[in-house]
Amino acid sequence: MAWQSLDIQRRSATTTPAPGARQATEVAKLIDISQCIGCKACQVACMEWNDLRGEVGHCAGVYDNPGDLDSQTWTLMRYTELENNGRLEWLIRKDGCMHCQDPGCLKACPAPGAIVQYANGIVDFHQENCIGCGYCITGCPFNIPRLSEKDHKAYKCSLCSDRVAVGQSPACVKTCPTGALHFGSKEAMKDHAEHRIADLKSRGFSNAGLYDPPGVSGTHVMYVLQHADHPEWYSGLPRDPKISPWVGIWKGLAKPLAIGAMAAITLASLFHYIIKGPNEVSKETEKEVENETRS
C-alpha cells in the first residue's frame, strides 16, 4: 500500500478491527450533474485506464451505451429527458459506485478481504479474494456491483484506488472536459458543492442541493443535483438509500442469533447427556420383550 490513506479501515467478513491509529484524509468524488454534458469521456477513460473492453452492442433507442453496468462497464451515463415547467431538461447522471461510508456490499460479503474500505473511504473489490456469490449485489442499495460472465467475480468502480494510491485523481475525474467531476478531500468537495449550489440557485434552480445520503452514513461519491428534492428524476437515483432491512437482519442480527442458537443446542445436548445420561433400554423392558417373544 503506497499511501497511508489506503490503510484498510474495514474488511469484508472480518470480525476484528483493522489497524486504525492513523487518521487519513477522507476523499470524495463530486459529480456536478448541472455541468455534465453526458459526453461519456469518464466512461471511456475508465475503460481505458482499467483495461476494460465490453461488447460493441446495439443502439436501443437511447444514448445509454452499454445498456447497463457490467463487469466491463464500471461507470455509465444514464439519460433522462424531463419536461419541467414547460422547458425540456436533459438530466444526465454518471452512474457507478457511490463508495458508501457504510457499504452494503462490504457488509454482505462473506469472503474475507474480497471487499475492503480504505481509510480514505474508497470501497474496493479484490477479485482474487472474491468467490463470486453476488452477495455484494444483494447488499448494495445502489445496484452497482456486477458479476462477470467470464470469471464469475464481482466488479465495480475502484475509484481508481491504484491512481489515488500514488497521489493521482481517478481517471474519470481527470478526463472530465467540463469540470463536472471533481476529486479531493470530502470536506473540499462539500465546499465546492456549496458554491455550485449557490450558483444554481441564482440561475433559478431553487431546489439545488447535494446528494450525500445519510442512510449509508454519507458517500464518497456525491452529486450536485439541480433538483435535489427529486433525486428519482435522475434515472431513479434512490431518494433515501440505506442498506435493505432484510440485508441488515441477514448480516446483522441473524448471525449472532444463529451462532448462539447452534452453540446453545450443542452445549445443551452435551450437558443434557452429561446430566441425564444416555437413554438406554431398561432391563425390565428387555426382560418383558424376552418374555413376550418367548411366549
Added chain:
Amino acid sequence: MMDVTRRQFLKITAAGLGSSSLALLGFSPQPALAEIRNFKLARTTETRNTCPYCSVSCGVLLYSLGDKSKNVKTEIIHIEGDPDNPVNRGTLCPKGAGLLDMIHSADRLKHPEVREPGAKDWKRIGWDEAFDRIARHLKADRDANFIKTNDAGTTVNRWNTTGFLASSATSNESGYLLHKVVRGLGVVSLDTQARI
C-alpha cells in the same frame, strides 16, 4: 458401536468449534491481504503529443512500455491528458480518452497494398513497387495531359487530370510539403478536408 458414534460426534463438534474459534481469534486459512493494483505507469516512458481529433488540439501524454533502449519495441499502453496544456489542462473528451484504441485499431494498415483493375481483393506489395508504380502513373498522366498554354496563348502550365485531396489531420509539415510538391508538378485539382 455406540462409542464410536459418540466419539465421531464429539470430534466433529470439537473440530468445528476449534476451527471457528481460531477464526474468531483472527486466524484465517487464506491470509487475504488486500492490496491495490499496481500503478501501471510506474516506469513507462512519457511522450508529449497532441490529440489528432478536433481543433482544440488537446495536449496528450503517451505512455509507452520500455525506456526506448535499442532492443525494446516501444508500445503505447496508455494515453491521458497533458495537465500543462493551457487549453485542456489534462482533460480529454471521450474521443481523446479512447485514442489508445485508434492507435491500436484492428483496422490500422500495415503494408502497402494494391488492388489490380477488376480484382476482388488486395495484394500486398513492397514500398519500392508502390512508389515506382505510382510515380510511373503520375508521369504518364502528366506527360499526356499537361497544358502549357491556354487557348488564348497565356502560359498556364497546369495539370488537371490528377487530383489530390489532403487530410486536415496531417501535420503542417506534411501539408506544406504536399502543397509544394503538387504545385511544383503543376497540379490545380487539389483540395483539403478543411473545406468540408
Added chain:
Amino acid sequence: MTNHWVDIKNADLILIMGGNAAEAHPCGFKWVMEAKATRKAKLVVVDPRFTRSAAVSDFYAPIRPGTDIAFLGGVINYLLSNDKIHHEYVKAYTNASFLIHEGFAFTDGLFSGYDEAKRSYDQASWQYQVDGQGFAQVDDTLQNPQCALQILKRHYARYTPEAVSQVTGTPQADFLKICEFIADTSAPNRTMTICYALGWTHHTVGTQNIRTMAIIQLLLGNMGMAGGGVNALRGHANVQGLTDQGFYTEMLPGYLGSPSDSDKTREEYLAKRTPKPVRPNQMNYGQNFPKWHTSLMKAWFGGAATAENGFCYDWLPKKEAAYDVLALFEQMDRGRMNGFFCQGFNPQASVPHKAKVDGALAKLKFLVVIDPLATETAEFWKNHGELNDAKPETIQTEVFRLPATCFAEQDGTFTNSSRVIQWHWKGADGPGESLSDLDIIAGVFVRLRALYAKDGGAFPEPVLNLAWPYRIPHQPSPEEIAMEISGKALADVPDPKDATKVLAKAGEQLAGFAQLRDDGSTAAGNWIYCGMWSQAGNLTARRDPSDPTGLGQSHNWGFAWPANRRILYNRASCDAAGKPWDPGRAVIKWDGTKWTGNDIPDMRPDARPEEGVMPFIMNQEGVARLFGVERMLDGPLPEHYEPFETPLGLNPMHPNNPLAVSNPAARIYPGVMESLGKADEFPHVATTYRLVEHFHFWTKHAVLNAITQPEQFVEIGEELAREKGIGNGHRVRVRSKRGQILAVAVVTKRVRSFSVNGRKVHMVGIPFHWGFRGATRPSHLVNELTPFIGDANIQTPEFKAFLVNIEPA
C-alpha cells in the same frame, strides 16, 4: 477563431449556434463552463435539436435547419430598432458611415447586378462612393440614406419577430428573449462570444451565416475584445493548419490567392492582390503581398527563382475553373480525371451523394489512398452487400493503399483553432511497414523526379528545380520543413529604419513576417507562420503554460500566428484614444508612447491614437465591413434563402420570386437539380451532425468509442414517430431522392416539429459516424442521402438541410 479557446472564459454571454461545442469540442467547451462558474456568464443555445450543449445552457431555443440568417437578421433588426448597439465602436471601427454606390439595390430577394444565366452577380454597384483620390466617402452623421448603417437598417427592417418566427419556427417569445440576452452585451464592458462550427458552414448560405454574426458582433462592439470575437470551432486537429498551408486550388500558403488564367504576368498577379488604401492613414497590411509571395517562391524554387524570371511565376500552375472537392468529383464523374490521391481523406464517407462519388471513383485509372486506417474509400470497389453494392469485376480502377503513421508515431506541428501552432513528439513506431506522410510524399516525388531527370517529359523544369534541400531526400525531417515554413534570410536583411543595422544575417531564421522582402533576399514557406522557428529556436515547442495576464493568453505556450498574437483585432478593445473599453479585461492599451498590455498589439506598436490608424489592418479601409464591399459572391448583406431542398417550396421572405427561393448565386452542376427532392415526396427536413462519442469516421475504428455509440441511428420527435408508427429502438429506412439508409430510430423529446409558414415541419436528425468498415456495427454511409450542392462562396456542401422521408423498415 479570432480569439482563442481559453478566452471564452472572459465572456459574459456565450451564444452557441451553428455548432454544438459541448459535443464537438468538449475540452474547449470547458471554458464556457468556466465563464459560467467564474463570471456568472449565461449560455444560450440555438439549434434544431436539443443538444448536449443545450443540456447545460441557461436558455435554449429551437430553429429550423437552414434558417440562421433569418434568425440573426432578426437580431440585427432588434439591435438597430431598439438602439442596442455600441455607438462609438460602430461609428469608429466599422464602415457604418461609408457611402455605398447609388446603384446598389435589393429587390425582391435579389441584389443589384444579378445575371440569371450565369447565376452570379456583377458587384460594381456594391462598392463605396469614392472621391478623386480613390478614398471612400463617409458621412459621420450616419444619416445619409446611402451610408452602410442606413442600408443595413433598411435591409433588416423586414426581419420582424413575426417574420423570424414564421421562417425559423422559433417561438417568438424565445427569439425575443435571446435578443435581450444579446442586446445586453452592447454595453462597452460586456461581451458575447459566438461559438459556431459546421452548423453554419454546411449550407448553401454558409459564408453568409457567418457574415451575419460578424455584423452583429461589430454592432455590439465585441470584436477584438477579450471574451468576444467570432469563433469558428474548427473540425480536425490541424484543419486550421491545412487551411493556413493553403491546400486549396484557389490559395497558396498563408491565404495568398493562387494565380488563374487572367493573371498573365507576375506584375498583373501582384497588382490585383496588393490592395490600395481606401481611407487615409490606414495600415492596409495587404500592401505587403509581394513580400509574402516572393518569399514563398524562394522557398519553393530556391536558387531557380530569380528577379529575372519573375521568381518562377510562370511555373505556378494557373487555374481556369473551380477545383473544390465537389468540382473534382464532378470532373471525375464526367471522366475528366485519371488519377486521384486521397491522403487522410475518406471522400466516399465525407462527400455528398455517395452514388455519384462511387460512379466517379470507378472512372479513375488509378487511386492512391494514404491513410493510417482502412477507409471506405479505399474499398469503394469492394462488395459489402447492400452497404456498398459494388461489382469489383466491372471496376477497372487500380487502387493503391499506403499505410501511414498516425499522430503518435511522428513529430511535427498541428495548429489549433486558436491559431496556436504546437509541436508534438513521436511516442512509438507505426505498425508494420507504415511510413509517415512526409516519407510517402517524398518517396513518390523523389522517384518521379528521377524519372523526369532520366527520361524528360512535359515541362520538367519545376519538377527538377523544386527546392529540395533536405539532408535525406526521401525522408525530409519535420524540423527541416518547419524551418522552411517559418523562413530564413538568404542575404542580410537590413533594417529599413536604420540601414546600418541588420535585422537578420544571411542564413539566419527570421524573427517574423515584418522581415520578409520582395527582392528575393528572404524565403518563407508560409508568411503567417514566419517566426515560429526563429533564431531563438522552435517556438512551437515552448511549453510554459504560465499566464500572467489572467486572460488565458499563455504567450509562451507554442506559437500563435500571426506574430504570437492571441486575440485578433485587439486594437478594437480600446476606444479611439487607446483606453480599454473594459479595464477589467484589458487586452492592450496605449501607454502614451506605444501599444502594450496583455497581447501582441494588432497595430503598429508606435501608431499614436491621434493618427487614426484603425484596428482592422487587413482591410484597406482599416475598419470592419458591415456592408461587404468585396469577397462575397452572393451579396454584400446576408439574406435568408431556403436550403436547396426546402420543405416549403418557396422563400417566405420572397414568396413571389422563384429565383430567390434558394441562394441565387450557388453553383449548380447539370443534373443536380434533377437529383433534388421535393417536399411532396420527401416531406421531412433532415439534418446531419456529429455526436460527442465519435470523431467523424475515425473513431468507429476504435473499440472504446464503438462501445459507447455502436450503431447508426436517427432521431425523430414523438409526434412524427406516432404518425409513422415508429417505436423507439425500431429499425427504420430513411430515403432521400438520392439514396437510402437503414438505422435504429431514437424517438426523443429533444427533436420537435417546427411551425413554419403556417404549417408543421418535422425533422429527422441523422448522426454521421458509421460505415461499412470499423469496430462499430456495419452500416450505410449517411452520404447516400446528402445533396451534391455547396455554398455559393466556398462550396462547402449543404449537409445540414435537405429532405427525406422515413418509414419503418
Added chain:
Amino acid sequence: MRRDPNDLDRYTASERVIHWVVGISFILAGLSGLALFHPAFWPFTMLFGSSIWTRILHPYFGLLMGVAFLVMAVWFWRLNRMNRVDWEWLRRVGEMVNGNDEHMPEQGKYNGGQKLLFWLLLFGTILLLFSGVVIWRAWFHFDINQVRLASVVHAAVAAVMIGLIMVHIYASIWVKGTIRAMWYGTVTRAWARQHHRAWYRYMTGLGNGQSR
C-alpha cells in the same frame, strides 16, 4: 444386519441409502453454507477445495439434499401424519427430556417429536430450495428485493434446520440403540417396545398392537 433373529426391520436398504444421501448432503450444504454465513466458519471453505469451490458446490449440495429429502418425504409422509396421541406426546415432551419416558403416550413407528421434525424439515427444505434458487446468481436473476428477502429466509431457515438436525442427531445419540436402525436397518425388540410400543406391537403382533 441382523444380529439377533428377533431384531425388527425398521428401515429397508433404500430407505437407509436415501437417509444418508440426505444426511451427507445436508452436512456438506450445512458446512459450506455456514462458511459463507459467518466469518467464524470461513475455514470450512478449505473442506471443499477453496472458497470459490465452496460457493460453486454449496447450491448443488443443497439441491441434492432437497431433492433426496423430497423423495424421502414421498416415502415417509404417511408415517408422519400427526394424530391426537402425537400432540399429547409433544405436550409431555418435558418428561421425556427429563429422562422419564415410561409414562409417555404409546408411540407408533415415529413419535410426535419425530413427526414434527419431519414436517418442519420438509417445510424448511422447501423454503431453502426456493430461497436458494432465488439467490443462486450463477443461474438465476431475480429482482433484487426478492433476493434480499430470500437471503434472510435462506439463512434463517438454514439456521433453524441445522438446529433441528442437531437435535435429531443428539436424539439418536442419546437414545441408545437408535443409530443402528440407520446403519443396519434393524432395531432390538426391547428398543422398539420402549420407544415405539405401538409399532412394536404392530411388528410383532405382541402386546395388542394395531397401530403403526
